[in-house]
Amino acid sequence: MSILEGNKTLTLIGAGTMGEAILRGILRAGKLGPSQVFASDLRADALVDLGKRHSIRTTTDNLEAARAATVVLVCVKPHQVGAVLNTDAMREALSGKVVISIAAGVRLQQLAHWLPASALIRAMPNTPALIGEGMTALSRGKGTNDAAMAFALDLFGSVGRSAEIDEAQMDVVTALSGSGPAFAFLVIESLADGAVKMGLRRELAISMAAQMLQGSARMVLQTGVHPAVLKDQVTTPGGCTIAGLSKMEEGGVRHALASGVEEAARAASKLGQG
Ligand SMILES: NC(=O)c1ccc[n+]([C@@H]2O[C@H](COP(=O)([O-])OP(=O)(O)OC[C@H]3O[C@@H](n4cnc5c(N)ncnc54)[C@H](OP(=O)(O)O)[C@@H]3O)[C@@H](O)[C@H]2O)c1
Known part of the structure; x- marks a missing residue:
């Protein structure tokens, strides 16, 4: 009851x-x-x-x-x-x-x-x-x-x-899930910027980036498949996806996102202390 x-x-x-x-x-x-x-x-x-x-x-x-x-x-x-x-x-x-x-x-x-x-x-x-x-x-x-x-x-x-x-996990959760929407908005904006640079209208680029991120997130939640496996499934040898991914890795995207969460968790641990 x-x-x-x-x-x-x-x-x-x-x-x-x-x-x-x-x-x-x-x-x-x-x-x-x-x-x-x-x-x-x-x-x-x-x-x-x-x-x-x-x-x-x-x-x-x-x-x-x-x-x-x-x-x-x-x-x-x-x-x-x-x-x-x-x-x-x-x-x-x-x-x-x-x-x-x-x-x-x-x-x-x-x-x-x-x-x-x-x-x-x-x-x-x-x-x-x-x-x-x-x-x-x-x-x-x-x-x-x-x-x-x-x-x-x-x-x-x-x-x-x-x-x-x-x-004990509240600080990291505050970073990942509480601050996370801001990180996701930054990713949407950055992906849309790339598309705008290549000629897509801003409004369309933002809505496409957001829908793509939503669809991808739902695939992870609904299938339970590891994101690395899902990524490999859309990465054709010699294709455009791997070309884009390696450029992003060159820019340190993985490290930037992971250490952003780390830093936000550190900052969260100091919240409420005076
Ligand atoms: N927004 C987020 O992303 C998020 C995420 C996780 C957790 N939180 C937490 O959610 C809480 C609320 O955030 P919020 O963005 O909803 O803030 P908010 O819009 O400012 O809402 C707080 C409300 O409480 C009222 N209030 C202030 N003092 C009060 C009192 N003594 N008695 C009764 N009501 C009082 C405020 O009135 P006044 O405007 O007149 O002061 C305001 O209407 C925060 O503690 C925040 O840490 C927020």
């Missing part, structure tokens, strides 16, 4: 870009009904619009929303999380409840310091969640049981794929 069956409530604290994207996915997938969602944010005018868009209850009082909650999704900016959670009233309101934070760099240990009596989950979604194609990694803290974790995985499954990871 889902931990949110019946008339239980999911409270969203911070209804900005990511918060609304996740909310939209959850409602669209029918995981919860609008009457089971309560959103809280500082911006009263934006809340009115949000409430109308999704037919959900809203408030500017985080505490009121937290008290009504069974599960809380914290979607404020990382530097705002302490101010939201670190009060005696909030500790009491969230005691015994499941609290999921998507704030980058805010560790489970920090969350447990603020909310020692809550079941904590740290999540790292990414921006393709805005179109239901996200990738969310989730780590469980002390006191989070399998049912709560399964619920959280299912919740984020409504905006793409979700997977449980150990928190």
